[in-house]
Amino acid sequence: MSRIEDHALIGDLQTAALVDRNGTADWLCLPRFDSAAMFTRLLGGPEHGHWTITPAPAPDAGDTDPPQAVRRRYRGNSLILETEWDTPDGTVRVTDFMPSTVGVRGDAPRLVRIVEGVHGRVPVRSVLRPRPGYGTVVPWIRAEGDRFAALAGPDALWLDAEPPTTDENSTLVSEFTVAAGDRVAFTLAWHPSHAGIPPLPDPRADLTATAAYWKDWTARCTYTGPDRDAVVRSLITLKALTYAPTGAMVAAPTTSLPEEIGGTRNWDYRYCWLRDSALAVTTLARNGYLDEARAWRAWLVRTVGGDLDRLQIMYGIAGERDLAERELAHLPGYENSRPVRVGNGAAAQLQLDVFGEVIDALDTARRHGLEPCPRAAALQVRLVELLERRWREPDEGIWEVRGPRRHFVHSKVMAWVAFDRVIRLIESGDATGPAERWRGLRDEIHREVCERGFDSVRGTFTQSYGSAELDAALLLIPVVGFLPPGDPRVTGTVEAVRRELSTPDGFVLRYPTAGPGAGVDGLAGEEGAFLACSFWMADALALTGRPDEARELFEKLLALRNDVGLLAEEWGPQRRRQVGNFPQGFSHWALVDSAVALARGTGAFVPGQRAHLPSAVQRSLRPAVVA
C-alpha cells in the first residue's frame, strides 16, 4: 500500500485522480469529485479498481511489487505529472494529466497517460481495472473497433489505447516496448452510457492545451516574495479543488483517508464547506485570482440565498443539500482504517464561525478589486440578521465536534468578524442595514468573549467559555483583528497554545485528543498535528514579533510536503507520515498565507499584495511589518 504522501494529484477542475509512485492511479471519481469512484484501490485492494502503468516487472516479480519510480515532478507550474523510471533496459517516462478546462474537457472527462521512451528499449505494462461504484461493479467490457467500452449502468468508460490491448477477465492489459523517442498514448474517457460513442480523443492536442491552460493561469499569480514555488504549487492545488461549472470548491478530493492510521476518524471531504471554500477563496483573491472569488460568490448566492432559515455549513458542489453520511462496508479502508464514509453528517451542524469566514472572504475580495454585487451584499446583510438571532447559542464550532455543543470562543470571535465586516460594507455604501445596532452588538460580543472566554489566571483565551482546554483556532484572534498582536491576552494565548498543543517535533494539534483534556470532539482515538494550525502558529509568531521562530517553524512545515509539494490535512508525529484527506485545501491556503505573512515580516517586497489585515491590526503593527 502506498503512503498517502506517495500520491500526486491530477485533475480537470471537475474531478481529480491520485497517482502513486508506482504509476498507479488508485483514486478516481467520475464525472464529478463526489461521484462514486471508478478506482478505489486507495481504500481497498486492486480488486476495487485502479490503472497501473509501469515498466514491466521482471518475470519473477509479483504483480504487487512493481518497480519504484525514481523521479517524479509536475511539468513546470502545471498539474501535468511526469514520472520517470530508470531500469536496466533504459529510462521511461509516463506523463499523466486530465485536460483541465471545461472547454477542453468538453463532454467526455478523461484521464490521459502518455508513455515515452527516454533512452534504451523498455518493456512496459498497462493494467486497467475499472470498477465503478467504489469497487462494487465489474463492468461489461466490449470492443468497439479499436476502442474498448466498459459499461456499468449509467457509466461508460472508453479506452483508446495506441498499443495492442486485450481484455483479461474484465481487465484491459497492454504490453509493449518503448524505444527512445517513442510516444504511446492512452485516453480513458467517461461518457454517459446512454449517450453513444464519445468523440475520438486527441491526446497530444489535449496535452498542448492543458499545458497552455496552466501556464496562463499561473502567470496571473501576483505573489513575488520568498518561497514562490511552494506558494504557486499550493495555489495550483487550490485551483484543482475548484469545481469549474459552479464555482464551488471541495475541501479535498478524497474520502476517508484516516487522521489516525487504523483509526475511525475518516471523513468525506468531497463537498463544499462554506468555511473551507471561503478561506481558500480569500487566499486566491489576495494572490491575483479574482475570477475564482467571483465564481465562488455566484455559487454562494445561488446556493444559500433562497432559504437562509435552512442554512447549512456545507453543500454539494452544485449546491445539493442532502449529504447524508453512510458507511461503505465492503471497503477495508486505507491501511484498514474503517469505516469508509461517504456523505458527511456535519452538514446538519450549527457552526457559527462560518458567518465570519464567508463575510470576511467577500470583504477581502471586494478590497482586492472584485466588483460590487448587490445580491451578495444583500445576502451578507441577511446572514448577519440571522446571526443576530443565533450568536448566543452554543455550537459545534470550526472543528465540527461530534460531542455536545459549546460556547466555542473561536465561534464567537468569528461572529464578531461577521458584524465588523458587514458594518464596513454598510459604511462603504454598498449595503444598507442597521449599522448602529450592529456596532452595539459587535461591542457586546467583544466584551463577552473577553470576559467569559479568557482565563486571567493562565493568561490565555480558552477553547470554550469556562473550559480549561485550549484550541489552536485561537491563534486567529490577532489575524482577524479581534485584538492587536501586541495585546498581552494575544501573546499569552500564543504562548499557551505553543506550550500545551505542540507535538514533540514542534507542530500544533487543533486541541487535545489525548490526556485529561481529551473528549471534547466526542470521537474515539487520536489524531496528528493539524497542518493549518501549525501554519497559523508560524503566522502568530511572526505577528507577535518572533520572526526567527516563525521562519524556523515554516521551514519545518515546508519540509513535510511530499516530493511534488502536496500536503494532507495532518502530520502523524509518531509514524512521521502525512495523514488525513489529501491534498487538503486548508493546509495549502494556510501555507500561502504564512509565506505572505513571513514575507511581510521581513519587509520583502510583495507586489500586488495589498495589506489584508483589518485596519485595527495594521495600526497596531510596526510600519515595516505591513506591505
Ligand SMILES: OC[C@H]1O[C@H](O[C@H]2O[C@H](CO)[C@@H](O)[C@H](O)[C@H]2O)[C@H](O)[C@@H](O)[C@@H]1O
Ligand atoms: O473532527 C471531526 C470532524 O472532522 C471533519 O471536519 C474537518 O474537516 C472539515 C473539512 O475540511 C473542516 O471544515 C473542519 O474544520 C475539520 O474539523 C469532518 O468533516 C466532520 O464530519 C467531523 O465531525
